[in-house]
Amino acid sequence: MGAVPQSVVVAAWFCDQSADHSFLCMSIKQFAVDAERRPRTGWRILGYFVCWFALYGGVLYLVAGPEPTVVRNVIAHLVVVGAGVGVTAMFRCFVDRRRWRDIGLVAPDRRQLAFIAAGFAAGVTVVGLWFAVQLALGSAKVTGFELTERGVVGTTGVLAVGFLYYATSATTEEMAFRGYIFQNLRERLPMTWAVGLTGLLFASGHFIGGSAGPLHFAIGLLDFVLFSSLMILTRLRTGALWMAISFHAAWNWAQDYLFGVGVAGEDDYHNALVHVRLDGPSLLVGGPHNADTDLLTILLEVMLIIGYCWYTRARRPAEARS
Template identity: 30%
Template sequence: MRLLKQLVAVAVVAFAGGALVGAVQGNAFVTLVLGLATAVLAVVVYARVVRWSERRTPVEVAGKGAVPAVGRGLLIGAGMFAAVIVNLAFLGYFRIDGLGSVTGAIGLLGFMAAAAVTEELLFRGVLFRIVEERTGTWIALGLSGLVFGLMHLGNEHASLWGAIAIAVESGGMLAAAYAATRTLWLPIGVHFGWNFAEAGIFSAEVSGNGATHGLLNSVTSGPALLTGGDFGPEASPYAVVFGALLTIVFLWLARRRGNLVPLRRHARAAAAATLSQ
């Protein structure tokens, strides 16, 4: 029940904010303000609903240490996407074709901030965290990652491979980042850094949603198997490999810090019953 309450509360803010941002996308500065406002409001609503439904302090969105954690995440996310672009450029499948749009990048800053915050609150703050309490880290990581990937199937140029890639490189990796730190600020930073670098800097396709207009004009060519095709670089094998490597690093940190939640007894019994059938 608390999972449903928290999902609904954050989803209402996400959809309302998304509708407003979508309605003013022609105005970059209004999009920036509305996007940032949506992000802040979503965190406030999440914190209040957690206090009300769980009778505890939402330490995962505590203000202390938030700025450096988001900053570290930004560097990781942007660096990860830049590594994908460097590999594609080395093969001749990606090139920069002049300067793009500063105002376009400003609008994408607000849009991506709202998307990163609301999606992390929904998928890692609510879904992963509560499922982990009941089943353990490993089942929660796989389940929340799968749901996160499947949610992208509704995008315009979506594909099954693209959804699988998102599930691995983003869903699993971002859940592992939360498990390693027990704060949502690092995965929020990683998510935002990745998305903004992809759209706001390199003007690449984002999760099959179409072309973007960021700081640089870019051209992607070559086999879809390597570039991600219409879905964008997120469906590139390079993105999957880098995301999987970061997932391993975060899970190693989580284990070292004692943050992994073991498989619960009733979850073990259910798994054993399933295997015996």
């Protein structure tokens, strides 16, 4: 037989390359894109996570600066909330192509306002209980009061500004973690996996930039996962994020601005209403970088989850009968 023409050889080579190229493209598509031609869940969450952290840190640094004044700090926190809503809405509408209301952030009605009040009261009460136990055990010592240094007007101003800080940060974090991230995981994974992964991502955000020993790291990890699980539970039972936002804000505000239970072994958080020094065992009062890395907090969170589950289940039959 005669030799195969060179043109046929070249054409066959291009066909083989095109087939390989098409297979590669299809493989990449299957790895990166779902059946609706959206980025797969992991890529959407990764993209959102990176954008959220860049936005949060970037706005606070650029607007507030390394040594912020009170006014600049307030403006920065308000800008963060607005920008966070914008980024979340952009991802939800154009990347996820899903409804905004599904992440649990909707205009609060009278029922949700009641949940906001309940969340705030619960957050302050739990931190107050933590503080009372530490006082009873001798692990916390009151060293002074902000009222004696600033007076009523000055102290009220500090408490109000502090609550604004934590209300804005709680709104941003709940919208990001228990809103956007949890909703995406919930749509793709079993509930247990969605809750656990949301908690781990929430914990990773709080451990970035800090350090702790292995034991306190493990306790802190468990703490943030439990806290996140509690916030998800309130969202699922109330149908919105508002109770989670108010509880989260009240928890942090009470820790830092009411009772001053900051870092173990150091003076209290700068302008707390009650000046406190924690001198107990680190497993009881928290580690060197976060007061939440203690066993008492873990116990309180477990009790909260069990108690809230029991309370909401007990109310359902009564509501069904009414």
